[in-house]
Amino acid sequence: MENVFDYEDIQLIPAKCVVNSRSECDSTVSFGGYTFKLPVVPANMQTIIDEEVALSLAEGGYFYVMHRFEPEKRLAFIKDMQSRGLFASISVGVKREEYDFIQQLAAEHLTPEFITIDIAHGHSNAVIEMIQYIKKHLPQTFVIAGNVGTPEAVRELEHAGADATKVGIGPGKVCITKIKTGFGTGGWQLAALRWCAKAASKPIIADGGIRTHGDIAKSIRFGASMIMIGSLFAGHEESPGETIEKDGKLYKEYFGSASEFQKGEKKNVEGKKMHVEHKGALKDTLEEMEQDLQSAISYAGGSKLEAIRNVDYAIVKNSIFNGDKVY
Numbered sequence: 001m002e003n004v005f006d007y008e009d010i011q012l013i014p015a016k017c018v019v020n021s022r023s024e025c026d027s028t029v030s031f032g033g034y035t036f037k038l039p040v041v042p043a044n045m046q047t048i049i050d051e052e053v054a055l056s057l058a059e060g061g062y063f064y065v066m067h068r069f070e071p072e073k074r075l076a077f078i079k080d081m082q083s084r085g086l087f088a089s090i091s092v093g094v095k096r097e098e099y100d101f102i103q104q105l106a107a108e109h110l111t112p113e114f115i116t117i118d119i120a121h122g123h124s125n126a127v128i129e130m131i132q133y134i135k136k137h138l139p140q141t142f143v144i145a146g147n148v149g150t151p152e153a154v155r156e157l158e159h160a161g162a163d164a165t166k167v168g169i170g171p172g173k174v175c176i177t178k179i180k181t182g183f184g185t186g187g188w189q190l191a192a193l194r195w196c197a198k199a200a201s202k203p204i205i206a207d208g209g210i211r212t213h214g215d216i217a218k219s220i221r222f223g224a225s226m227i228m229i230g231s232l233f234a235g236h237e238e239s240p241g242e243t244i245e246k247d248g249k250l251y252k253e254y255f256g257s258a259s260e261f262q263k264g265e266k267k268n269v270e271g272k273k274m275h276v277e278h279k280g281a282l283k284d285t286l287e288e289m290e291q292d293l294q295s296a297i298s299y300a301g302g303s304k305l306e307a308i309r310n311v312d313y314a315i316v317k318n319s320i321f322n323g324d325k326v327y
C-alpha cells in the first residue's frame with residue numbers, strides 16, 4: 001500500500017468562503033432514504049447506546065444503530081419505535097439464531113428500516129449469506145454490512161446486496177485486534193477508507209478511530225457518507241456505561257464489544273475496557289459537532305456537506321497508533 005496515512009497525518013486545505021455566517025452551512029445528510037441532522041452515528045455498542053438513547057436520537061433527527069447484545073429485546077424495540085412513527089435500526093450477528101430472528105420478523109410483518117450486520121471480519125461467506133437472507137425475507141430493509149477494510153470486500157458485500165458497507169478493522173479506541181492479531185486498518189484507517197471508497201458504488205460508513213470533531217470532516221473528504229463513533233460518545237450522562245468516581249472526578253466505563261466484559265468470558269478477546277471522563281449531556285456534544293462541521297463546510301468553500309469532498313489536503317506526518325496507547 002502506498003500513500004498510507006491516518007486522521008492525524010492530514011490537514012484539509014481551505015478554499016474561499018462563500019457564506020457570511022457558519023450558521024448558513026448545512027450539515028444534514030441523506031442516508032438510506034432519510035435525512036439526518038449529522039453524518040454521524042454513535043457506535044452500536046452496549047456502553048454507547050441503549051433504548052433511551054436510540055429514542056432520543058431518532059426523535060432529534062439523528063441516525064442511530066441499536067446494538068445486538070440483548071437479542072431478546074429487539075422485537076419489542078422495533079415495535080416500540082415504529083408505533084411512535086420513528087425508524088427502527090437494529091444490529092444482528094450471523095449465528096443460527098439470527099436467521100430464526102429474521103424469519104420471525106418476516107412472519108410478523110415487522111420490517112426494520114435499517115439492519116446492520118455487525119461482525120469483526122465482515123469479508124466472509126457468513127456475512128454474504130446473511131445479507132442475502134435479509135434481502136430475501138425483508139427486501140425493504142436497508143442493510144449495512146461490515147466490518148471490512150479492503151475494496152474487494154466492499155465490492156463483494158455490495159454485490160451480495162448490501163446497501164452500505166462499514167469500513168474499519170481495528171482502529172477503535174478500545175480495540176486490541178491490531179495488537180492481538182497483527183491485522184487491520186489501525187494506524188491507516190483514513191487511507192483504508194479512501195481505498196475502499198474508490199471501489200464503492202454505495203454509501204460507506206467509516207467506523208472507528210475518530211478522536212476529534214475535525215476527523216468527521218476528514219472522513220467525508222475521503223469518501224464516507226456516515227461516520228460511526230464510539231469513544232467520543234462514551235461518557236455522557238445518558239451513556240449506558242457505569243459511572244464511577246475517582247479522586248473526586250466522575251468517569252464512565254467504555255468497553256469493546258469483543259472484550260471479556262461484553263462476552264462474559266476470556267475467549268477470543270479483541271477488546272478492552274477504559275474509563276472516559278464524564279462529559280455532560282449528549283445533546284451538547286451533538287450541537288458542538290454540528291457547529292464544528294458547519295465551520296468545516298465553510299472552510300471547504302461551500303454551504304453543503306458535499307463541499308468537503310472536493311477540498312485539497314496535505315499530508316503532514318506519519319504515526320501508527322493514532323494517538324492511542326498500545327494497551
Ligand SMILES: NC(=O)C1=CN([C@@H]2O[C@H](COP(=O)(O)OP(=O)(O)OC[C@H]3O[C@@H](n4cnc5c(N)ncnc54)[C@H](OP(=O)(O)O)[C@@H]3O)[C@@H](O)[C@H]2O)C=CC1
Nearest residue numbers: 093094118119120121147168169170171175177257258270
Ligand atoms: N471493528 C472491529 O475492528 C472489530 C469489532 N469487533 C466487534 O466485536 C463484536 C463481536 O464480533 P465477532 O467476534 O465477529 O462476533 P461474534 O462473536 O458474534 O462472531 C460472529 C461469528 O463469526 C465467527 N468469527 C468471528 N471472528 C471470526 C474470524 N476472525 N474468522 C472466522 N470466523 C470468525 C464467530 O465464530 P468463533 O467465535 O467461533 O470464531 C461467530 O460464529 C462485534 O460487535 C464486532 O463489531 C470485534 C473485533 C474487531
Ligand SMILES: Nc1nc2c(ncn2[C@@H]2O[C@H](COP(=O)(O)O)[C@@H](O)[C@H]2O)c(=O)[nH]1
Nearest residue numbers: 043172173175208209230231256257258271
Ligand atoms: N477490535 C475491536 N473493535 C471494536 C470492539 N468493540 C467495538 N469496536 C469497534 O470500535 C468502533 C468504535 O471506535 P472508536 O474509536 O470511535 O471508539 C466500533 O464502532 C466498532 O467498530 C472490540 O471489542 N474490538
